[in-house]
Amino acid sequence: MRIALFATCLGxxxxxxxxxSTAVLLARxxxxxxxxxxxxxxxxxxxxxxxxxxxxPLVRNFAEQFGDPAIxxxxxxxxxxxxxxxxxHEIVAERYGDAALRAGVATVKTKTYELSEFLxxxxxxxxxxAYFPHRVTYHPTCHSLRMLRVGxxxxxxxxxxxxxxxxELPEADACCGFGGTFAVKNAETSTxxxxxxxxxxxxxxxxxxxxxxxxxxxxxAGGLSxxxxxxxxxxxxxxxxxxxxVPHVLTEAAR
Amino acid sequence: MSSSTGRATNDxxxxxxxxxxxxxxxxxxxxxxxxxxxxxxxxxGNEQLRRNLxxxxxxxxxxxxxxxxxxxxxEQLRDTGSAIKTDTMNRLPELLEELERxxxxxxxxxxxxxxxxxxxxxxxxxxxxxxxxxxxKVKSMATQEIGLNEHLESQGIAALETDLAELxxxxxxxxxxxxxxxxxxxxxxxxxxxxxxxxxGVDPALDADPAxxxxxxxxxxxxxxxxxxxxxxGANFGIAETGTLAVVESEGNGRMCLTLPETxxxxxxxxxxxxxxxxxEVFLQLLPRSxxxxxxxxxxxxxxxxxxxxxxxxxxxxxxDNGRTAALADxxxxxxxxxxxxxxxxxxxxxxxxxxGHAYGSTYPGPIGAVLTPQLAGMHGAKGDPNSxxxxxxxxxxxxxxxxxxxxxxxxxxxxxRHQHTEQAGTTAEKxxxxxxxxxxxxxxxxxxxQKAAGLGRVLAGRDGTLSRLPxxxxxxxxxxxxxxxxxxxxxxxxxxxxxxxxxxxxxDEGARHxxxxxxxx
Ligand code: SF4
Numbered sequence: 110m111r112i113a114l115f116a117t118c119l120g121x122x123x124x125x126x127x128x129x130s131t132a133v134l135l136a137r138x139x140x141x142x143x144x145x146x147x148x149x150x151x152x153x154x155x156x157x158x159x160x161x162x163x164x165x166p167l168v169r170n171f172a173e174q175f176g177d178p179a180i181x182x183x184x185x186x187x188x189x190x191x192x193x194x195x196x197x198h199e200i201v202a203e204r205y206g207d208a209a210l211r212a213g214v215a216t217v218k219t220k221t222y223e224l225s226e227f228l229x230x231x232x233x234x235x236x237x238x239a240y241f242p243h244r245v246t247y248h249p250t251c252h253s254l255r256m257l258r259v260g261x262x263x264x265x266x267x268x269x270x271x272x273x274x275x276x277e278l279p280e281a282d283a284c285c286g287f288g289g290t291f292a293v294k295n296a297e298t299s300t301x302x303x304x305x306x307x308x309x310x311x312x313x314x315x316x317x318x319x320x321x322x323x324x325x326x327x328x329x330a331g332g333l334s335x336x337x338x339x340x341x342x343x344x345x346x347x348x349x350x351x352x353x354x355v356p357h358v359l360t361e362a363a364r
Numbered sequence: 365m366s367s368s369t370g371r372a373t374n375d376x377x378x379x380x381x382x383x384x385x386x387x388x389x390x391x392x393x394x395x396x397x398x399x400x401x402x403x404x405x406x407x408x409g410n411e412q413l414r415r416n417l418x419x420x421x422x423x424x425x426x427x428x429x430x431x432x433x434x435x436x437x438x439e440q441l442r443d444t445g446s447a448i449k450t451d452t453m454n455r456l457p458e459l460l461e462e463l464e465r466x467x468x469x470x471x472x473x474x475x476x477x478x479x480x481x482x483x484x485x486x487x488x489x490x491x492x493x494x495x496x497x498x499x500x501k502v503k504s505m506a507t508q509e510i511g512l513n514e515h516l517e518s519q520g521i522a523a524l525e526t527d528l529a530e531l532x533x534x535x536x537x538x539x540x541x542x543x544x545x546x547x548x549x550x551x552x553x554x555x556x557x558x559x560x561x562x563x564x565g566v567d568p569a570l571d572a573d574p575a576x577x578x579x580x581x582x583x584x585x586x587x588x589x590x591x592x593x594x595x596x597x598g599a600n601f602g603i604a605e606t607g608t609l610a611v612v613e614s615e616g617n618g619r620m621c622l623t624l625p626e627t628x629x630x631x632x633x634x635x636x637x638x639x640x641x642x643x644x645e646v647f648l649q650l651l652p653r654s655x656x657x658x659x660x661x662x663x664x665x666x667x668x669x670x671x672x673x674x675x676x677x678x679x680x681x682x683x684x685d686n687g688r689t690a691a692l693a694d695x696x697x698x699x700x701x702x703x704x705x706x707x708x709x710x711x712x713x714x715x716x717x718x719x720x721g722h723a724y725g726s727t728y729p730g731p732i733g734a735v736l737t738p739q740l741a742g743m744h745g746a747k748g749d750p751n752s753x754x755x756x757x758x759x760x761x762x763x764x765x766x767x768x769x770x771x772x773x774x775x776x777x778x779x780x781x782r783h784q785h786t787e788q789a790g791t792t793a794e795k796x797x798x799x800x801x802x803x804x805x806x807x808x809x810x811x812x813x814x815q816k817a818a819g820l821g822r823v824l825a826g827r828d829g830t831l832s833r834l835p836x837x838x839x840x841x842x843x844x845x846x847x848x849x850x851x852x853x854x855x856x857x858x859x860x861x862x863x864x865x866x867x868x869x870x871x872x873d874e875g876a877r878h879x880x881x882x883x884x885x886x
Contacts, residue, residue, distance in 0.1 A: 288759025296840025
């Protein structure tokens with residue numbers, strides 16, 4: 110299958126390892142992975158902060174970059190960005206777009222998937238041949254959980270990983286407090302939420318907290334690093350891409 | 365039309381193209397004094413409050429999940445509730461006129477109040493007409509919203525709350541912190557203190573046992589029930605078809621007020637109307653399960669007009685707009701009027717759980733408050749109105765949407781209100797930054813240049829590769845979180861590099877070697 114990777118602006122710039130793992134994993138599963146080079150950002154930050162005029166060019170660019178009919182699926186290693194493409198782009202297009210934009214948005218929307226959805230629903234795989242012999246706990250990020258309804262899919266993928274010691278995260282479905290610009294505009298409330306999330310994460314004794322969103326992981330990792338917790342975060346894709354032949358080696362500190 | 369203010373129905377602007385009135389600035393309790401982040405700062409520092417709130421919301425959440433889970437048709441009930449409310453909002457003017465007709469036919473009097481100021485004046489006049497200078501209150505959000513108690517007091521009329529939690533708040537000269545459990549932020553030791561200090565003649569040996577606290581309040585209230593001639597209530601529902609009003613409650617004190625006094629005045633927000641009597645079937649299942657986690661609330665009182673020789677002999681219904689038609693006129697915002705004030709969204713909200721209700725500055729706190737308050741009272745973005753900070757008082761986690769018995773998509777409404785705010789606020793530094801970011805991000809060339817510039821962060825990072833201090837406006841973020849310095853190479857440059865190409869080839873080869881493996885199809 111010809112799959113276009115949407116790296117997301119955050120993934121491309123700050124968390125390339127998560128995107129590399131996504132690319133490598135999809136290639137390993139036998140697919141033709143392409144990277145439309147003009148891609149940038151889905152505009153989620155703009156839309157969630159209340160700006161809908163400003164991201165119009167971003168929404169248009171996304172629809173143009175991924176509209177190519179030769180692209181059978183767009184895979185995103187981010188629940189919130191996939192959610193934005195699927196649920197928010199049409200709001201912007203409805204309000205400030207033209208007919209072409211509305212049509213473009215409607216087309217890309219139907220073939221855009223978050224990674225775990227794509228693996229389980231489209232490829233029908235839960236065992237992707239991964240090997241990761243560590244204690245792991247999974248945080249279901251809010252947008253994956255409630256905007257995309259990925260449900261148990263990431264957990265099914267994780268359970269199939271060889272050697273993994275998957276431990277349940279208490280109050281897993283509670284928000285970590287990131288929320289994009291919420292963490293800046295309401296930094297103290299966000300921190301109070303983060304503190305509880307970190308207590309639950311470290312309480313599991315896991316070496317790794319994983320999730321399908323680099324943004325939430327950045328927030329959780331930033332907190333864990335500040336308290337020198339020793340637990341690190343890894344994107345779900347990095348665990349799934351780790352194999353016996355090319356295992357992911359845990360580096361020492363959380364960051 | 366028996367409007368006591370002499371106005372015709374269509375003056376409430378229903379369906380009219382004119383801009384409908386909001387709740388007037390500076391009246392009632394739909395606006396705090398500080399923005400949400402500033403108010404939250406103080407509340408977050410109160411450890412006791414956080415413990416009380418955390419405990420209460422967690423236990424009520426668990427109860428709610430248990431009783432909603434046991435209904436096989438819970439999802440259908442939610443859909444039905446949502447459909448009935450949506451239908452109601454679509455033909456609100458017609459239903460309200462039907463309600464007025466039926467109430468009048470059954471011997472009640474209907475009054476229309478454009479806003480809280482008018483509603484307060486109407487109630488004051490009605491109380492004066494009875495010759496009484498004290499009233500009993502049934503717990504009511506609408507009267508709190510308009511500040512009725514304070515207004516009555518300024519007019520020399522004493523209003524006594526009879527809901528236990530509401531009484532605690534009133535005695536302590538505090539403000540409610542939750543729609544359903546106004547004293548959620550207080551624990552029993554604090555309540556004992558409040559009773560000792562404020563209930564006349566209370567036993568000085570009173571302890572903090574809940575049963576004994578309740579008994580002390582009951583003794584105090586009982587005497588009031590027997591002697592007070594006027595009561596003011598809200599309404600959970602008003603049935604257009606029959607003119608029936610409904611109040612649901614847990615303690616029975618509401619029922620005392622609804623039956624014992626000679627005159628009953630009900631203040632009801634116009635969105636509380638339901639078309640048919642049978643609709644109650646749906647909402648009497650949805651409401652108690654969502655709010656208190658009970659299968660059924662202990663007391664449901666229904667009354668229709670007046671019945672000679674039984675109950676209050678005079679009944680007035682005040683229909684309150686106070687910004688509701690303004691919300692109704694907004695295609696997207698009108699969904700918020702479907703709210704049945706069950707408070708399920710408050711109880712699951714991680715932000716409410718940390719800050720409590722006071723941080724929202726409004727009678728309506730929590731997720732629905734963040735939506736409803738700016739709609740009823742406006743945001744006045746350019747003037748630094750605290751209400752314009754409310755749509756941002758959410759991480760958009762969506763727990764409220766999942767919990768809402770009438771499926772109000774609160775996160776989408778918040779995003780919509782944020783948009784309205786940025787449109788109203790004109791050109792701000794933030795808007796310029798957002799514009800600039802979009803300009804950079806829409807052109808790949810500029811974007812990759814910016815990525816390289818971001819790479820300079822490595823220079824500023826400490827030895828562990830993290831940034832621990834960021835400049836404003838990011839300093840709030842960096843107070844409690846480290847930020848990773850951008851890595852050497854972006855994904856796109858890796859993917860375009862020889863190394864990236866080799867890695868992708870190797871992965872494809874490895875995959876090809878394993879194609880004989882039994883693949884599981886799930
Ligand atoms: S918005 Fe929904 S959950 Fe919140 S109080 Fe209203 S009806 Fe209840």
